[in-house]
Amino acid sequence: MKIIWFCLSFLSLSLAVVGQPVQVSANDLLIEAALIEGAKESFLRNTDKAVAIYQKLLKDYPSNDLADYYLALIYQDSSQWEKAISYALSATKKSPDNRWFQQKLADLYLQNNQYNLAIPVLQKCITLDPKGVDFYQSLMVCHQKAKDWNAAFKVLDLLESAWGVSPKTIIQRQELFHLSGNIPKAKKELISLISLFPSEENHFYLASDYFIKNNDPEGASKILKQLLSLRPDASRAKFELNQLENNSGATSLLSLNSFFSDNQIDTEKKRARLMPEIDKLVISKDVFLKEQLLVLCASMEVAHPSDAAPLALQAEIYRIMGLVDTAVMKYKAALKKEESIFYIWENYLHLLWTTGQSVSLTKEALFAWDIFPNNPKIPFYAVYGYLFQGKTAEALPLMEEAFLQSSKDEQLTNHLMALKALSLSLQGEKVAVNDIFLSLKGKDKKSYLWALQILSEGESLYPLTNNGPDDSYNEALVIHAKAFAAFKANQPDMALKLFEEGAKWGTPLFFEHWGDAFLSANDKLKAENAYKKSLEMGNTGKSLSLKLSKF
DSSP states (O other), X not given: OHHHHHHHHHHHHHHEETTEEOOOOHHHHHHHHHHHHHHHHHHTTOHHHHHHHHHHHHHHOTTOHHHHHHHHHHHHHTTOHHHHHHHHHHHHHHOTTOHHHHHHXXXXXXXXXXXXXXXXXXXXXXXXXXXXHHHHHHHHHHHHHTTOHHHHHHHHHHHHHHHOOOHHHHHHHHHHHHHTTOHHHHHHHHXXXXXXXXXXXXXXXXXXXXXXXXXXXXXXXXXXXXXXXXXXXXXXXXXXXHHHHHTOSSOOHHHHHHHHHOTTSXXXXXXXXXXXXXXXXXXXXXXXXXXXXXXXXXXXXXXXXXXXHHHHHHHHHHHHTTOHHHXXXXXXXXXXXXXXXXXXXXXXXXXXXXXTOHHHHHHHHHHHHHHOTTOTHHHHHHHHHHHTTTOHHHHHHHHHHHHHHTTTOHHHHHHHHHHHHHHHHHTTOHHHXXXXXXXXXXXXXXXXXXXXXXXXXXXXXXXXXOOSOOTTOOHHHHHHHHHHHHHHTTOHHHHHHHHHHHGGGOOHHHHHHHHHHHHHTTOHHHHXXXXXXXXXXXXXXXXXXXXXXXX
């Protein structure tokens, strides 16, 4: 469809100018047809055919600029830079005022680090399109590579004349002063940034970090105090100012901040530096430590704006501190930047699992499965989500796929066996459930197996042991199992109390079981509301439908 649209658009441009009909010669039609045929072959990846068509067109009609341009694109795709540049240069000579031809030639020079050759082409691009921001940016890069600072500043002046002064242009000017060795003027630009755009808190931190790096703690203190006068609750400013004024002998966050702000240091090194501190946070849950870690992650994010790691680390910190919604938001933001990093997906899906977010768990796991089709943990999480929505039919094929892929992971296989027992229980096959848990007895003492045995209503003759929190501890699942066990043991008050405690992590199946507990306590209104809540959350199980039909 794209090639058809392209061809029709191309033809319509040739047949009309500003809506007026024009005379088209036989040669024009032949050229048109050849260009369309070449574009079609190029689109279909028949590169040799496309090249032959365009080259014949140039032989027959040497003045044709589009054939040059399309050949430049083809050779660029195959990294044949010399040929690509040759044809792009030919196109610009034939049509020097065509912005797209000039832009392509400039791009090719930049890709090959031929900065001196790119400069006049980019200058021509700016003449043709004075509002083209990318042209100014590329031209500044060329002058920086040549260490021609005066020329770079002149380009920045032109950019500000075209678009006005912005935080980005001020920061670029500051960076140019820094690179050229003029530290005092670089500082002045940062002060100007704060003065012109005081509403952006990060500008103050950018300035204070720079002053610290350049041995000016007094200047940094003034900047932080200015920020606190505007935003008294700025926790990072309070901490950094305290570090400066007290001159703490311990490792300063500001010194670490310089490390995390340096975009020349890769994110893996920074992540490795943070992980021991995050491990401490798991034990201490110290709010002050949390704030320090988030400051470092924020600096890391500014230094690496396209990297997912800073956001994933923030998500982990928020998860540890029990701020689940914020953690979920940060994981989503991280995966939006880089969706193919497995450890981020694993941590994100684990969080959805441990907080009972069954619908999101299934949706996200199925999305991740397209990216990691051979990893059994992904369908495992999808199965979990489906079962706790009462959707056994959807869960079973995924479960079989996970079994096939998990043969070398005994713990995962045991977990899948317990999930199979739950699915059989939901279908009323109690004997098979007991057989499964009998086979699992003594193999594993994980809390989730104990919980799934309770929820599957396995016979107490073969009880698994709940040893408390372990490396795969799932609080939502465990409290669901405890509430269900109390309900089955005819302890309604205890059951209702536990269901109340676990409501914030409640899955659709959790609310169905809560409804059962209300019904056993003869509270039909609350039972109906719990069943309806389960239905609203996505429970499509037959047992729930039957229970609701009685109201």
